Amino acid sequence: MNPRPFYSEAVSGWPLVVRRMVGLANASPQQLVMILGDTARLANLGGPEANPTPEELQQYTRMTPPLWLAKTALFLMLQMPQKPQPELPEEHAAWAYLWLRIKSFDSEAAAVMALPLHLKKELAPWVSLAWEDVKQQRLL
Numbered sequence: 001m002n003p004r005p006f007y008s009e010a011v012s013g014w015p016l017v018v019r020r021m022v023g024l025a026n027a028s029p030q031q032l033v034m035i036l037g038d039t040a041r042l043a044n045l046g047g048p049e050a051n052p053t054p055e056e057l058q059q060y061t062r063m064t065p066p067l068w069l070a071k072t073a074l075f076l077m078l079q080m081p082q083k084p085q086p087e088l089p090e091e092h093a094a095w096a097y098l099w100l101r102i103k104s105f106d107s108e109a110a111a112v113m114a115l116p117l118h119l120k121k122e123l124a125p126w127v128s129l130a131w132e133d134v135k136q137q138r139l140l
Helices: 006-024 029-042 054-059 067-077 089-102 108-113 117-135
Strands: none
Touching (some): 006 054, 006 067, 006 117, 029 054, 089 117
16 A cells, blocks of 8 residues: 555545546447436436536546546446456545445444445455544545
């Protein structure tokens, strides 16, 4: 794990989450921005007033996206039959941080237990770091 502060590590992974979602999506760029915007609003993930353009979505694969977009990208990936997993440390941190932001948990153990089975072992230590960061009130 990286010595960089956890929140910084997590935010640096948000573009990687969006990039992975864009790469895995089986939709045109126009369809994908509609799916992301509509899902964010329907799932109460802090949806946008207006959907991003396909060009803006592409930009967010290289620069920090809005929180709603990163949360929605992870939310959708967690439902994919391919069962994607994070690869880089920044992705692990981002996935753990976003997991805590997508759902509300009473405890770290509850957050880990609620992870999809294929991610429990992989993300448990990262959820622990994210939970500690939340406890220290850096992740509001």
